[in-house]
Amino acid sequence: MDGAAQFGATRFVVASEVRPHATTVGELVEEAKLAAGALQGLGVGAGDVVAVQLPNWYEGAVLQTAAALVGAVVLPIVQIYARREVEFIVRESRARVLVIPGEWRGRYYPDMLPAMGSLPDLEQVVVIADNVPAGALSWDDLLGPLAKPWSMPVLDPRSIAMLVYTSGTTADPKGVQHSHESLLAEVWSDSSASASAAEASTLAVFPSGHVAGLLGLLRVLVKGAPTVTMDVWDIATAARLIDEHRVTFTSGAPVHLSGLLDAKDNGEAALETLKEFLVGGASVSPSLIERADRAGVVAYRCYGSSEHPTVTVGRLEDSLDRRANTDGPPIAGNELRIVDDNGVDVAPGEAGNIVTRGAELFVGYRDTSLDAEAFLEGGWFITGDIGTLDQEGYLTVTDRKKDIIVRGGENISSKEVEDVLATHPDVADVAVVGAPDERLGERVAAFVIVRDGKSLELSDLAAHCAAAGIAKAKTPELVRIVQELPRTAAGKIRKVDLRNELRR
Structure with missing residues (x-):
């Protein structure tokens, strides 16, 4: 908690239409201590998994901090995941606590709970909402009746501190485990030096x-x-x-x-x-x-x-x-x-x-x-x-490696073709994948978002690639104009969805 003592007055703002919040790091940590005491009172301690499927809300920041304070394994879950993915993650991780929103973006998250199979390790569900379903704990419960003095645990720096599941661009997500040491190595690395300067925002x-x-x-x-x-x-x-x-x-x-x-x-x-x-x-x-x-x-x-x-x-x-x-x-x-x-x-x-x-x-x-x-x-x-x-x-x-397009035995980098197409003045965004082909194995296919008021034909892209000087084999042979590209919650294009669309 040295950071909280040193940077207690640092501002932390949540921009949200439904749960806006403005506070300081010091206030956030004080509430996290209350929630940490509540978690300890519920029997949650070092090595236990606390899964949090919340948007970037203040309550999520507090609860992730609270889980860290008791030495629990913090498990953030992507918000778009539905019953199947959440059930898989909670079961494999053996999470003892699951934190979810009530209603958010047209979805009522507690509806998935009865449909989940047996989750023998899950003991508590916390719902962040004004009206909490029966059997679940509320935000007020954690900071009110359940709040107890927090006791700082003694932890092994090599023990697991975070578990995060890959964003699912392939099949079932994989649970990636980080220790306290690996997380702090990342946080203290020079990758974020500019973002952490005192004058930065x-x-x-x-x-x-x-x-x-x-x-x-x-x-x-x-x-x-x-x-x-x-x-x-x-x-x-x-x-x-x-x-x-x-x-x-x-x-x-x-x-x-x-x-x-x-x-x-x-x-x-x-x-x-x-x-x-x-x-x-x-x-x-x-x-x-x-x-x-x-x-x-x-x-x-x-x-x-x-x-x-x-x-x-x-x-x-x-x-x-x-x-x-x-x-x-x-x-x-x-x-x-x-x-x-x-x-x-x-x-x-x-x-x-x-x-x-x-x-x-x-x-x-x-x-x-x-x-x-x-x-x-x-x-x-x-x-x-x-x-x-x-x-x-x-x-x-x-x-x-899986995005390499193999056309007639020749390897083609999808990124190289994307970089060329991205320089076309009428292309707003683009993703390139391999389209199945009986003779060649695969052909180059481009999914393109065009800029407002513009239009594109396959011949336009072919001319652009020729002018750029890339091999003819790398030129798209199929183009689909789309309004949007499928993405993960982190903004990555889900190329597996594009490939599946071409196989239909």
Whole structure:
């Protein structure tokens, strides 16, 4: 609680139409102590799992902090997950407490509870709502009748502190376990140096169910970054908050950065105070970084995952070319290699499999049977991504291994094609996947969102690719114009959905 004592007056604002809240870090921690005492009174202690499926609300921040105070394992759950996913996560994690909203965005979350199967480890359900269903605890219960003096536990730094389930771009989500050591290594790393400066002000857009959302809360508590958080992503609201709270730094996926730049271009916001944007969580087009630079925002890329939150990050002092075309060098304490399919290092500049290790690397999956295929000898984590390392040690992620398109035996990087298409003036957003083909195996297919008032044909994209000088085999042979792209809660495009659509 050293951070709370040092940064007690630091502001923490929740921007929400349904549960707005403005407070300080000191007040948040005091209420977290009350909730922590209540959890201890309910028998929750070190190693027990507390699952929280709340939007970026004040109550969620308090309860995640309270769970940490009693030494419990904090389990944030993505808000869009429904009965099937929540049941799977609660059962596999053996959560003892589940915290959910009442009604939010047209969904009444307690409705899923009776339909869940047997969950023998789940003892308490807390519902954050004005009217709480029978059998559940309320927010007032935790801070009122159940509140007891909190007793600080003695913890092993290597014990599990956080459990987060991957966002489900594949099949059932995997439970990623982090220790107290790995979380603090990430929080104290230089990946967030700018966001934690005393004069900085941060806008937090990642949902609390995402690893970046919880890490953002930890940075508020440990490093005292004044923060405004949103419970629903809305471009106009985000732009207004930046101007109103004089936000200097934010981070997010490409969809967040492009939306803010659109708001500035349309005259909806000034964004005069916004100086930095750390962009990651999905493939980043160089043209987006260049566009931000023209708008006066220094944007730089990063690379990481739930398993290894920040492996590399660009630097403010890097040239525009570096920031636009690489994902930066490894941060202090991290190592990475580029290896072939036999685990042998490849030459600088040659593409291969990215493997990593470092202090903030997770300690293993909840389902330990998944660990054997996740690591190479020596503790190197197999990320499943493809990339290159240059002579100066800067990483460039070129694709997900599963997103490589194999056309007639030739490997095509979907990201390379996306980066080319993103430079077309009429393309607002794009995702490229492989379309099944009996003769070639796969062909290049592009799902495109066009800018307002514009139209695009396949021939337009073909001409653009030809002008860009890429191989004809990489040119899209199928284009679908869409109003939106399916995304995870963290903003990643769900390419599995796009592939499934092409198979129908």
